[in-house]
Amino acid sequence: MAFAFQRKKIVILGGGCGGVVAATHLGRKLGADHDVILVDRRAEHIFMPAFLFIMLGERQPRDISRSLRLLEKRNVKIIQSEILGIDPVRREVSLEREKINYDYLIVSLGLQTRPDLVPGFAESSQHPWEIESAVRLHDTLASFNGGRVVVGVPLGPYRCPPAPYEAQWMLDGYFRQRGIRERVEIDYFTREAEPIGEAHDPTVWMDAESKRRGIKQNYEFVVRSIDPERKVVQGLYNYRIPYDLLVMVPPHRPAQVLLDSGLADTETGIRVD
Ligand SMILES: Cc1cc2nc3c(=O)[nH]c(=O)nc-3n(C[C@H](O)[C@H](O)[C@H](O)COP(=O)(O)OP(=O)(O)OC[C@H]3O[C@@H](n4cnc5c(N)ncnc54)[C@H](O)[C@@H]3O)c2cc1C
Incomplete structure (x- = not known):
C-alpha cells in the first residue's frame, strides 16, 4: 500500500520558555514537511528569570527580549495575536482576526x-x-x-x-x-x-x-x-x-483563555494525566 503523506498542522500557544523550546525543536524536525505555528500576543519572547537582574539594574529589558520572528528560520510561522478562545472539540483556536484549526495543539500560556x-x-x-x-x-x-x-x-x-x-x-x-x-x-x-x-x-x-x-x-x-x-x-x-x-x-492564576475554555479547571492550570 502506498504511503499517503499528510501535511499536519501543529499549533503552539505561547511564546514563553515552553513555547519557544517546543517551536525550536518541532520547527527543526518537522517544519519543512508540516505547518508549525506559534501564537503570542507579544512580538518578542521575554526571558522571565532575568527579571531579578532588571530589578537590580544589571540587565535592561532589551537584553532579555528576542523577536519571536527569529523562529522563522526554523520553519515556524509566527502569528502575533491575543488568543481569544480554544475549542478542543472542533480543534480550533480563535484569534483576533482569524480562526485557525489544528491537528496537534501545544498549550504553553503560563500563568497570569x-x-x-x-x-x-x-x-x-x-x-x-x-x-x-x-x-x-x-x-x-x-x-x-x-x-x-x-x-x-x-x-x-x-x-x-x-x-x-x-x-x-x-x-x-x-x-x-x-x-x-x-x-x-x-x-x-x-x-x-x-x-x-x-x-x-x-x-x-x-x-x-x-x-x-x-x-x-x-x-x-x-x-x-x-x-x-x-x-x-x-x-x-x-x-x-x-x-x-x-x-x-x-x-x-492560569491564563484567562484556559479558564474560559474549560481547559484549566484548577488554580494551577490544566490537569495532566
Ligand atoms: C522572577 C522570576 C524568576 C524566575 N527564575 C527561574 C529560574 O531561575 N529557573 C526556571 O526554570 N524558571 C524560572 N522562572 C520561571 C519561568 O520563567 C517560567 O516557569 C516559564 O517562563 C514558564 O514558561 P511558559 O512557557 O509555561 O509560560 P510563560 O513564559 O509565562 O509564557 C506564556 C506566554 O503566553 C503568552 N500568552 C498568555 N496568554 C495569552 C493569550 N490569551 N493570548 C496570547 N498570548 C498569551 C504570554 O504573552 C507569554 O509569552 C522565573 C520566573 C520569574 C518571574
Whole structure:
C-alpha cells in the first residue's frame, strides 16, 4: 500500500520558555514537511528569570527580549495575536482576526498575575514578576536609602517558587554593595511552614542562608490584605508586618483563555494525566 503523506498542522500557544523550546525543536524536525505555528500576543519572547537582574539594574529589558520572528528560520510561522478562545472539540483556536484549526495543539500560556486578588496589592507592592514592574522597582530601589524592605509570597501558585528566596538574597547583596545594608532591615514572609526547594536538603540551607544574611523569616504567614496608607501587610489571625518598601509576589492564576475554555479547571492550570 502506498504511503499517503499528510501535511499536519501543529499549533503552539505561547511564546514563553515552553513555547519557544517546543517551536525550536518541532520547527527543526518537522517544519519543512508540516505547518508549525506559534501564537503570542507579544512580538518578542521575554526571558522571565532575568527579571531579578532588571530589578537590580544589571540587565535592561532589551537584553532579555528576542523577536519571536527569529523562529522563522526554523520553519515556524509566527502569528502575533491575543488568543481569544480554544475549542478542543472542533480543534480550533480563535484569534483576533482569524480562526485557525489544528491537528496537534501545544498549550504553553503560563500563568497570569492577578494583583486584584489581594486587596491593596496593586497600590502597594513593587515586584520583579512582570517586566514593567521590575523596571519600576529598580527606579524605586535607586532612591531608597534605608528602612524596612519586606519580601513576601501570597497563597496559590506563582512563577518559580525559589525566586523569592533569590530576590531577598539579591536585595541583601545590592544594599551591601551600596554600603547601606546597616540602614536596611529585610523581612521575608511565606505561607509555607518551611522553605521549599528540590536540591539536597535545601530547606535547611535556604533558612540558614537567609538568617546568615540577617533576613528575618516569617513562616506560615497568610496574607489577607495590604493597607497602603499605614504600610502594613495584614495577615490571617491579625498578624501584621509593617514595611517601607514591599516586594511581594503577586497572586497568579492560569491564563484567562484556559479558564474560559474549560481547559484549566484548577488554580494551577490544566490537569495532566
Ligand atoms: C522572577 C522570576 C524568576 C524566575 N527564575 C527561574 C529560574 O531561575 N529557573 C526556571 O526554570 N524558571 C524560572 N522562572 C520561571 C519561568 O520563567 C517560567 O516557569 C516559564 O517562563 C514558564 O514558561 P511558559 O512557557 O509555561 O509560560 P510563560 O513564559 O509565562 O509564557 C506564556 C506566554 O503566553 C503568552 N500568552 C498568555 N496568554 C495569552 C493569550 N490569551 N493570548 C496570547 N498570548 C498569551 C504570554 O504573552 C507569554 O509569552 C522565573 C520566573 C520569574 C518571574
